[in-house]
Amino acid sequence: MTSGEAEVATGDGSTGRSGRLTSGPGTLLVWLYGVMVVGAVSRSAYQIATEFDRAPLAYSLSAVAGVVYGFITYTLVRGSEGARRAAQVCCAAELAGVLIVGTWTLIEPSAFPDATVWSKYGMGYVFIPVLLPVSALYWLRRSRDPERSVRG
Amino acid sequence: MLDALTLVTGVAALLLAAWCGWAAYRDQPTKDWHFIGMAVVSVLALVQLVIGIVQLARGEKPDQGTTIFVAYLLGAFACVPAAGFMSLGERTRWGSVTAAAGGVVLAVLEVRLHDIWGG
Numbered sequence: 337m338t339s340g341e342a343e344v345a346t347g348d349g350s351t352g353r354s355g356r357l358t359s360g361p362g363t364l365l366v367w368l369y370g371v372m373v374v375g376a377v378s379r380s381a382y383q384i385a386t387e388f389d390r391a392p393l394a395y396s397l398s399a400v401a402g403v404v405y406g407f408i409t410y411t412l413v414r415g416s417e418g419a420r421r422a423a424q425v426c427c428a429a430e431l432a433g434v435l436i437v438g439t440w441t442l443i444e445p446s447a448f449p450d451a452t453v454w455s456k457y458g459m460g461y462v463f464i465p466v467l468l469p470v471s472a473l474y475w476l477r478r479s480r481d482p483e484r485s486v487r488g
Numbered sequence: 489m490l491d492a493l494t495l496v497t498g499v500a501a502l503l504l505a506a507w508c509g510w511a512a513y514r515d516q517p518t519k520d521w522h523f524i525g526m527a528v529v530s531v532l533a534l535v536q537l538v539i540g541i542v543q544l545a546r547g548e549k550p551d552q553g554t555t556i557f558v559a560y561l562l563g564a565f566a567c568v569p570a571a572g573f574m575s576l577g578e579r580t581r582w583g584s585v586t587a588a589a590g591g592v593v594l595a596v597l598e599v600r601l602h603d604i605w606g607g
Contacts, residue, residue: 363578367571367586371593378559386555462596 357415357423357479365472368464369409375461376402376453383450391450397437401453401465404430408472424476431469434458438466490539490605497532498598501568504529505591508575512584518575522587526572529594533565536601551606560604564597 358366380398388395404426411423438457441448451460458465504525508518540561544550550557571590575583 359578360580360582361585363574363582363586364589367574367589370570371567374563378563382555382559 355415357412357420357476361471361475362412362479365468365475366409366412368468369405369412369472372453372461372464372468373402373405373409376405379453391448394448394450394452394455397433397452397454401430401433404433420476420479424473427469427472427476431466431473434466434469490536490543491602493532493536493539494598494602494605497529497536497564498595498602500529500532501591501594501598503591504568505588505595508584508588508591512581512588515581517579517581517583518572518587522584523572523576526568526587526590529591530565530568530572533568533594537561537565550604552604557601557604560597560601564594564601567594567597 356362376398380395380402383391383395384399408423408426408430411419411426434454434457437452437454441452441455448455453461454465457463507525508522511518511522540557544554544557568587568590571587571593575587577583578586
């Protein structure tokens with residue numbers, strides 16, 4: 337991890353305050369995203385390995401969700417300005433994913449013989465999947481680097 | 489035995505969550521006593537892991553499959569220590585919130601474990 341931080345400092349010439357996105361409320365976000373990574377990745381890995389044919393769409397979507405969660409966790413921990421922007425894009429994509437898949441599962445349940453992480457807006461996961469991107473986007477907006485965000 | 493332990497661990501996890509949530513409400517970081525509480529809950533989860541594996545070794549089968557059962561046992565064991573380490577690095581109220589979230593997640597895992605075992 338230390339080598340990654342060094343890269344941040346030299347890479348984009350910012351002050352490279354590592355841990356900027358993981359302090360304060362960021363700690364909670366990293367924890368919840370970490371939980372979702374473990375949940376989505378292990379669930380989809382197991383299901384794809386054992387019963388992929390039963391609900392290929394649902395299991396693939398869970399795997400994609402797991403990868404997105406993993407990437408967001410990584411960008412939060414990295415904490416550079418570029419990572420912050422990447423995290424913003426991914427959180428927006430995640431929110432879109434939850435809303436689209438959530439609506440889809442309500443309209444057309446037959447497309448999903450088994451649940452995904454995002455089914456019914458993440459009801460099986462206490463709605464964390466839909467609440468998480470919203471709070472993450474809020475947090476990422478607020479922790480924008482003041483001097484670098486003047487216009488750019 | 490496993491059912492009772494699942495119940496005890498789940499209740500302990502919720503108590504831990506409430507306690508750490510209270511600390512967060514009062515704008516305090518997690519303190520030594522909170523970490524002792526986390527250690528107690530972690531020990532419960534460890535005992536549960538051991539007993540669960542012993543039950544499997546005796547030839548008992550969980551309703552929803554052995555792999556899922558073991559994965560959840562491991563997850564339940566790792567849950568609170570992981571949240572504890574994160575709250576160790578965040579000495580503000582948000583560390584307490586994270587520890588509380590760890591307790592809630594463990595309680596959810598215990599409910600799932602109960603279903604998977606088929607109690």
